[in-house]
Amino acid sequence: xxxxxxxxxxxxxxxxxxxxxxxxxxxxxxxxxxxxxxxxxxxxxxxxxxxxxxxxxxxxxxxxxxxxxxxxxxxxxxxxxxxxxxxxxxxxxxxxxxxxx
Amino acid sequence: xxxxxxxxxxxxxxxxxxxxxxxxxxxxxxxxxxxxxxxxxxxxxxxxxxxxxxxxxxxxxxxxxxxxxxxxxxxxxxxxxxxxxxxxxxxxxxxxxxxxxxxxxxxxxxxxxxxxxxxxxxxxxxxxxxxxxxxxxxxxxxxxxxxxxxxxxxxxxxxxxxxxxxxxxxxxxxxxxxxxxxxxxxxxxxxxxxxxxxxxxxxxxxxxxxxxxxxxxxxxxxxxxxxxxxxxxxxxxxxxxxxxxxxxxxxxxxxxxxxxxxxxxxxxxxxxxxxxxxxxxxxxxxxxxxxxxxxxxxxxxxxxxxxxxxxxxxxxxxxxxxxxxxxxxxxxxxxxxxxxxxxxxxxxxxxxxxxxxxxxxxxxxxxxxxxxxxxxxxxxxxxxxxxxxxxxxxxxxxxxxxxxxxxxxxxxxxxxxxxxxxxxxxxxxxxxxxxxxxxxxxxxxxxxxxxxxxxxxxxxxxxxxxxxxxxxxxxxxxxxxxxx
Numbered sequence: 001x002x003x004x005x006x007x008x009x010x011x012x013x014x015x016x017x018x019x020x021x022x023x024x025x026x027x028x029x030x031x032x033x034x035x036x037x038x039x040x041x042x043x044x045x046x047x048x049x050x051x052x053x054x055x056x057x058x059x060x061x062x063x064x065x066x067x068x069x070x071x072x073x074x075x076x077x078x079x080x081x082x083x084x085x086x087x088x089x090x091x092x093x094x095x096x097x098x099x100x101x
Numbered sequence: 102x103x104x105x106x107x108x109x110x111x112x113x114x115x116x117x118x119x120x121x122x123x124x125x126x127x128x129x130x131x132x133x134x135x136x137x138x139x140x141x142x143x144x145x146x147x148x149x150x151x152x153x154x155x156x157x158x159x160x161x162x163x164x165x166x167x168x169x170x171x172x173x174x175x176x177x178x179x180x181x182x183x184x185x186x187x188x189x190x191x192x193x194x195x196x197x198x199x200x201x202x203x204x205x206x207x208x209x210x211x212x213x214x215x216x217x218x219x220x221x222x223x224x225x226x227x228x229x230x231x232x233x234x235x236x237x238x239x240x241x242x243x244x245x246x247x248x249x250x251x252x253x254x255x256x257x258x259x260x261x262x263x264x265x266x267x268x269x270x271x272x273x274x275x276x277x278x279x280x281x282x283x284x285x286x287x288x289x290x291x292x293x294x295x296x297x298x299x300x301x302x303x304x305x306x307x308x309x310x311x312x313x314x315x316x317x318x319x320x321x322x323x324x325x326x327x328x329x330x331x332x333x334x335x336x337x338x339x340x341x342x343x344x345x346x347x348x349x350x351x352x353x354x355x356x357x358x359x360x361x362x363x364x365x366x367x368x369x370x371x372x373x374x375x376x377x378x379x380x381x382x383x384x385x386x387x388x389x390x391x392x393x394x395x396x397x398x399x400x401x402x403x404x405x406x407x408x409x410x411x412x413x414x415x416x417x418x419x420x421x422x423x424x425x426x427x428x429x430x431x432x433x434x435x436x437x438x439x440x441x442x443x444x445x446x447x448x449x450x451x452x453x454x455x456x457x458x459x460x461x462x463x464x465x466x467x468x469x470x471x472x473x474x475x476x477x478x479x480x481x482x483x484x485x486x487x488x489x490x491x492x493x494x495x496x497x498x499x500x501x502x503x504x505x506x507x508x509x510x511x512x513x514x515x516x517x518x519x520x521x522x523x524x525x526x527x528x529x530x531x532x533x534x535x536x537x538x539x540x541x542x543x544x545x546x547x548x549x550x551x552x553x554x555x556x557x558x559x560x561x562x563x564x565x566x567x568x569x570x571x572x573x574x575x576x577x578x579x580x581x582x583x584x585x
Contacts, residue, residue: 017368019184056177056199059378066152068120079139082146089135090233090240093186 006035105299105337107330108307109265110221110257113272114250115282116228116290117160118468123227123249124151124194131288135233135242143247145189150376153178157249160281161201161225162382162390164251167279167397168272170205170223172387178225178377181369186241187229195252197371200224201380207255208399209271211264218268219256225380226250251281257296257307262323262330269293269319278398278423283467286317290467295326298343299333308333309343313357316350325350329357401426409433409448418456424470425463429455435480440487454483458500473504482510494567495519521570525577528561528569532577535560546582554578 011031015022022030076089085092119129125142141149165172179197202223209216230246232239253272259265273291276282284291293316298308313329316322328350333343348357396404402416411419419429432455437447462473482503486496491514502513514520522528535557536543542553554575561574 013368017182017370056175056373057375057378066121066126066154068154068156069126076137076139079141079144080136082144087238087240088235089137090235090242091136091186092238092240093232095237095239096186096232 006031006038104301105330105334106302106304107260107326108257108298108300108310109259109261109326110296111255111259111265111268112294112296113253113255113269114228114292114294115164115253115276117157117249117251118280118283119154119156119160119249121154121156122247123154123157123225124247125149127244127247129248130244131290133244135240136244138244139246143189144243145191151194151374153377153380154249157225158201158380158382159386159390160249161223161251162387163279163394164223164253164276164281165202165205166387166391166394167275167281168205168207168220168223168253170202170220172202172382173199174383175199175379175381176201176224177379178374179371180374181226181371183369185229186239187232187246189230189243189246193227193229194374194377195226195371196224199379201382207268207272207275209267211267218258218264221254221256223251223253226252257298262326265295265326266319266323269322274398274421277468278401278426279395280423280468285467286319288467289317292317293322295322295329297326297329297333299330299337309345311343311345311357312347314347314349314360321350321352324355325357328355332357398426405448408444409452410445411448411452415452415456418460419452422465422470423468424465425455425460428459428470428472428476431476432480432483435477436483436487439480439484442487450483450487451480454479454496458497462504474500474507478503478509485510485514489570490514490520492521492567492571495521498567519568522565522568522573525573528565528573529577529581531561531564531569532557532574532581535564536581543582554582557582 008027008031011027011034012022014034015030080086080089080091083091116129117123121127122129122138122143125140127138127140127143130138142151162172164170176196177199178194180192181195181197182192184191200222203221205220205223206217207220209218228245228248228250230241230243233242234240255268259268273282273284276291277284282291286292295313295316296310297313298310300306300308311329311333313325316325329348336343347360349360351358398420402413402420405411405416405420406413420426429451433444433448433451436442436451437444440447442450459473459479464471479500482496482499485491485499486493491499495514499510499513499519502508502517503510506513539557539560542556546553546557557578558571558574561569561578562571
């Protein structure tokens with residue numbers, strides 16, 4: 001992707017999706033950097049991979065599988081300490097309306 | 102309305118009946134106190150790594166086999182990114198470009214006619230946490246976070262709310278019978294979203310679709326879809342346009358209502374999860390899944406009609422729940438063995454008794470059922486009828502006592518002296534008494550009105566508290582009446 005193909009609005013859109021608060025003054029610098037990264041992807045894209053099997057992961061055989069054995073219970077108290085605030089055993093968060101996923 | 106055709110496709114989220122979560126070893130259980138089934142993995146703490154649950158994968162394979170889907174040898178877990186408090190990691194682990202299962206169909210019956218509705222795909226994913234509203238605050242319970250789901254995506258081949266309901270019932274039945282899902286709509290372990298659009302009849306192109314979310318009963322699914330179709334038709338007919346949006350069913354107002362949409366909410370930026378290697382399912386594993394696949398409900402019903410002497414209707418009643426189906430089979434088999442009956446005869450007798458007496462006292466909850474008496478005990482009771490120890494009427498009495506005391510039928514029959522009176526001398530004495538007490542009816546009978554025989558039988562049974570062998574009573578009555 002050439003530098004000109006990434007618009008400031010696309011940069012703002014991506015930033016919003018990632019919940020990054022971008023000042024107007026920062027948009028151009030981010031745009032230029034992102035465009036360089038995407039430009040590199042475009043170079044990779046140009047390689048002829050006809051007939052090459054896609055690689056989804058560096059590890060091809062799965063060593064990670066797990067049988068249904070339960071380990072010792074983790075401490076609920078210790079885990080809840082990571083909560084911003086605890087309310088009746090729950091992680092209190094800024095209020096959300098039901099259904100606005 | 103008649104100028105429009107409804108186009109409906111359903112997406113079903115079915116929780117898998119595993120003991121532990123999809124990527125960690127926390128228990129997969131409903132109803133525990135908040136945040137008691139959590140660990141660093143399902144809380145998305147930094148550095149925690151997911152490890153796929155073998156049992157969840159096997160259940161997905163079972164669903165694939167039961168629904169005729171194609172299993173991909175190499176499927177890929179992907180991250181679906183969005184921000185919401187029910188998602189600790191900021192993404193949900195799902196499958197996107199390369200799901201574990203593609204194709205398949207839901208076998209269903211519509212107005213008695215067999216049909217099947219095509220599936221697009223089935224993929225594995227983790228469930229999100231639950232937001233609770235406590236004291237005016239939003240608090241998150243992560244017990245459900247990371248529990249295993251399959252999402253079953255149907256093709257848009259359904260044409261009405263009734264078809265959607267039939268599809269859902271059929272899908273639920275299959276998943277429950279093969280032990281993949283507990284079918285509990287209220288607890289949310291079987292959830293349905295519906296994509297609904299309309300188009301002028303004869304038109305190929307699809308209209309703008311509306312997604313109906315959070316509909317948690319079969320009846321609501323049917324009503325929500327029918328109302329949504331009517332709403333879209335009215336909108337189009339008055340010159341309006343359908344807007345692509347998410348709506349939900351408001352049961353109180355009996356209409357669908359728009360949910361507060363979020364800008365850019367559907368840009369999930371899927372990409373392969375670097376924490377998880379591709380999921381490999383080889384032929385041997387698939388073969389093992391096939392070997393352990395339980396009998397499907399449709400096949401079970403057909404077998405019962407064919408070999409156990411049941412009508413299609415009886416088979417439908419008894420196969421409506423997996424635990425009841427297993428119970429009935431145990432009674433039929435037990436009776437056949439104890440009384441030396443042919444399967445068709447034992448099956449029919451077991452079915453009649455289970456439907457008439459047992460089901461009334463049976464409570465089901467999810468895939469579990471609580472029966473009033475164990476199947477072998479009921480088989481033993483019916484065997485007592487077969488060998489002439491008690492008659493059918495007394496069997497019902499004994500059954501009530503079995504339920505009340507938990508005792509085996511034989512114990513009750515012996516203690517209460519309920520065994521049938523087959524002693525012909527004893528029966529004859531009672532018959533003579535009855536005849537002597539009813540000279541008018543005796544005269545009628547002898548005058549040719551033989552229908553009064555039924556009256557005498559009734560009187561004799563009453564005098565013997567129902568314990569006389571009905572066959573012997575009939576024979577003795579006829580003989581004594583003929584003597585006169």
